[in-house]
Amino acid sequence: MQDNNTVVPRQVIRAEAETVTQPRSVEQIIAGQATSDGDGVKLTRVLTQPLQYRLDPFLMLDAFGADDPQDYIGGFPDHPHRGFETITYMLTGRMRHHDSAGNSGLLQNGGVQWMTAGRGVIHSELPEQEQGRMEGFQLWLNLAAKDKMSAPWYRDIQSEAIPEFTTPQGAKVRVIAGASHGVSGAMQRDVTAPLYLDLHLADGAEFSQAMAASMNAFVYVYRGELQIGEKAVPQQRMAILRNEPDSDGVTLRANGASRALLIAGQPLHEPIVQYGPFVMNTQAEIFQAINDYRAGKLAG
Numbered sequence: 001m002q003d004n005n006t007v008v009p010r011q012v013i014r015a016e017a018e019t020v021t022q023p024r025s026v027e028q029i030i031a032g033q034a035t036s037d038g039d040g041v042k043l044t045r046v047l048t049q050p051l052q053y054r055l056d057p058f059l060m061l062d063a064f065g066a067d068d069p070q071d072y073i074g075g076f077p078d079h080p081h082r083g084f085e086t087i088t089y090m091l092t093g094r095m096r097h098h099d100s101a102g103n104s105g106l107l108q109n110g111g112v113q114w115m116t117a118g119r120g121v122i123h124s125e126l127p128e129q130e131q132g133r134m135e136g137f138q139l140w141l142n143l144a145a146k147d148k149m150s151a152p153w154y155r156d157i158q159s160e161a162i163p164e165f166t167t168p169q170g171a172k173v174r175v176i177a178g179a180s181h182g183v184s185g186a187m188q189r190d191v192t193a194p195l196y197l198d199l200h201l202a203d204g205a206e207f208s209q210a211m212a213a214s215m216n217a218f219v220y221v222y223r224g225e226l227q228i229g230e231k232a233v234p235q236q237r238m239a240i241l242r243n244e245p246d247s248d249g250v251t252l253r254a255n256g257a258s259r260a261l262l263i264a265g266q267p268l269h270e271p272i273v274q275y276g277p278f279v280m281n282t283q284a285e286i287f288q289a290i291n292d293y294r295a296g297k298l299a300g
């Protein structure tokens with residue numbers, strides 16, 4: 001319903017310097033797991049279930065990238081969600097989503113869909129292309145116990161609506177959520193205060209981001225290689241950033257032209273019980289979700 005292909009000229013955004021004096025180090029480098037989901041879509045699960053408490057409030061990060069339509073054409077037919085938010089960031093390609101409440105939208109080239117499943121939604125996410133490259137990410141962000149049964153909601157954010165700035169050090173920054181260098185992102189969420197940046201760094205460029213030591217944070221390098229303190233983080237690897245109590249942020253340097261996601265959030269410190277597309281706080285709530293789904297109560 002929100003198809004809007006009008007290109008609005010991008011405003012020039014002036015960024016403020018952000019100083020980090022005690023940068024975090026890398027705790028662990030993760031390769032992720034090759035898997036497939038939906039109707040045979042090949043992807044890499046970068047943030048897997050065993051990391052959910054460590055990276056609370058984030059529950060999952062999938063990276064998909066394929067040139068062969070056989071690896072994505074089936075898409076994700078009708079499936080339910082309850083208890084969290086899905087954030088889909090499409091770098092290249094076109095994906096159409098439909099949900100049980102009658103909403104529909106097109107996600108493409110640099111755009112984001114932010115969906116709050118809340119008490120429940122049934123939706124499909126299907127490629128609207130039969131050839132060419134499809135590349136992007138889906139991040140799952142948990143909801144606090146008090147918000148898990150809230151009304152479902154979503155927003156399509158076209159690429160032009162994502163604030164961008166460039167630093168004198170050669171970093172282009174797309175601020176999807178939270179704030180960076182005084183620039184507010186396209187989305188702000190309370191409770192977990194997620195930060196979601198897409199960084200494009202020229203060879204040798206350095207980028208610093210301030211963040212509270214309490215935030216759980218990670219970097220996923222999807223092009224090139226980044227240096228974080230002593231550690232080199234190669235392409236298609238996630239670096240979990242250590243929560244050093246004295247740290248005030250993170251500093252990254254590009255070894256060659258590089259691109260990466262920097263994601264951080266305030267942990268909820270609540271029990272996490274996941275059964276497939278449902279993420280609740282107790283087993284009883286999971287049984288309830290399954291029963292509600294079978295009874296047709298997630299269909300809006």
Ligand code: CO
Pocket residue numbers: 076079081086123125
């Ligand atoms: Co979904």
